[in-house]
Amino acid sequence: MKNQLTLLVLAPTRRAASETFIRANLRGLPFQIHAYFGDEHPLMQPLRCLYGLAVFISKVLTQLGWLRFASWPAALVAVLIVRRHHPDVVLAEFGFHAVRVMHVASWSGVPLVVHFRGSDASSESKFHRLKERYRQLMKVASAVIVKSTLMRTTLQALGAPANRVLISPSGADTTCFYGSSPKTAPPIFLAVGRFVPKKGPLLTLAAFECLLNQLPGSLASTCHLIMVGDGPMLNEAKHIVMSKALTCRVHFTGVLPPRKVASLMRQVRGFVQHSLVASDGDSEGSPVAVLEAQLSGLPVVATRHAGIPEVVVHGATGFLVDEGDVQGMANAMARLTYDPQLADKLGAAGRERISSNFTVDHHLAAVSAFLHRVARQGASQQ
Structure with a gap:
């Protein structure tokens, strides 16, 4: 050879x-x-x-x-x-x-x-x-x-x-994804991915709405969801946001280059992704955005789907819920909203795990x- x-x-x-x-x-x-x-x-x-x-x-x-x-x-x-x-x-x-x-x-x-x-x-x-x-x-x-x-x-x-x-x-890129500080960031959550069924963008929206409904008004008014990406379900997601009067709480950025995504990760409390098996059987492999969020130092709220449980440790680097469990995802987001120190602890553990194994x-x-x-x-x- x-x-x-x-x-x-x-x-x-x-x-x-x-x-x-x-x-x-x-x-x-x-x-x-x-x-x-x-x-x-x-x-x-x-x-x-x-x-x-x-x-x-x-x-x-x-x-x-x-x-x-x-x-x-x-x-x-x-x-x-x-x-x-x-x-x-x-x-x-x-x-x-x-x-x-x-x-x-x-x-x-x-x-x-x-x-x-x-x-x-x-x-x-x-x-x-x-x-x-x-x-x-x-x-x-x-x-x-x-x-x-x-x-x-x-x-x-x-x-x-x-x-x-x-x-x-x-793997996640160490030169790009770093420096998040969940304990000092406002209660803003970030979702990154194509607007397709297996990414569950509508369920992420539903979980965020549940979160707002269970928080006291003063705290709910500070919560935001940023959704990065494009795809066939984007217009439906925007219609839901308008119909629920959430336009001041949910923000759509479209597709962003990695460095702009990394910059957003340094401004938020946590990362959310409600992946699930789509009606045609389509599933994730191991979502790279989940790795990137953890490498940045963010706690992740996601689902027990495909390879996600192999890279997110429930209770240690984030929280995992079953596919379709909107209320469970909202409850996990609420824990991070109420407790920035917990968010920081989970984020630090995630950063260590990804930097040691999944770059x-x-x-x-x-x-x-x-x-x-x-x-x-x-x-x-x-």
């Missing part, structure tokens, strides 16, 4: 805001990296253009229900890409995209690692519809990276060997060591 590992990354896109963590991997992994994206068609770069076209054809075949044939076009082009760059490992981002290229492993002999992130291991369209293809994927993939124990269990049920699965949340550097180191191991095993079998 070469002194520096060569990694080929195949991903559906790098332009969407939600793919921040793919871009972080490309910047942070200590490899020679060649990355190809299914939504890019640069005419001056024929192989990249051909890959984008092949992914488009795969999508069309999937829509037509021809799932077996949908795994051929992009895989054929991926073999050409492998012959050009001679990678030690192919890393496919998202399970649904890995299904499109999975034959590259058997056709080229290069180890394939699949990085699952959340909806690709839970939702109807990206997981359940493709479940039989996922079983085939588990047979040809050399290893799998997931975000939580629940995701590992899900994929092991489809054939992923236990000794070839890495659990690694994406971006921890994630990159774990993934790097894992890919090196896969590459060594692949080289020994050739």
Whole structure:
């Protein structure tokens, strides 16, 4: 094997805001990296253009229900890409995209690692519809990276060997998220995430309304909720806020860059997120905003959902409630509202826990060591 590992990354896109963590991997992994994206068609770069076209054809075949044939076009082009760059490992981002290229492993002999992130291991369209293809994927993939124990269990049920699965949340950035002081901050709560069902933005709003209703008027008048993000449920959330006469208490910022989010985290008492399983089965992996809030030093009020209980310790770094328990979330927020010293204690414990276990550097180191191991095993079998 070469002194520096060569990694080929195949991903559906790098332009969407939600793919921040793919871009972080490309910047942070200590490899020679060649990355190809299914939504890019640069005419001056024929192989990249051909890959984008092949992914488009795969999508069309999937829509037509021809799932077996949908795994051929992009895989054929991926073999050409492998012959050009001679990678030690192919890393496919998202399970649904890995299904499109999975034959590259058997056709080229290069180890394939699949990085699952959340909806690709839970939702109807990206997981359940493709479940039989996922079983085939588990047979040809050399290893799998997931975000939580629940995701590992899900994929092991489809054939992923236990000794070839890495659990690694994406991690929080220590250079950006720091310096919160809950005990001196006013009773303002922050929610960060897309306005989609699995993030539970309407339940977060409902919990905040319950909080206001149970506080004395003088204290309720100082409470605010800031919601960062965009998505299909944003207009509904705004309509609820207007209909409940909460426009002076709930503030929508739209999408903000990480440093502005970090700045907001240094101005609030706590972080809230009511994640839950959506009607189509869509679930979280391990929400990065929850990690970022704790690294900043904020107590977190969230749900017992997906990987959240693995990074938030109930009663030690925040409070966890069951999915759908709006009153329980309101009660937890009330405790932080009444007791800024408690908020500070929980926030400090969260900061210590995340900085010791769940930073971006921890994630990159774990993934790097894992890919090196896969590459060594692949080289020994050739």
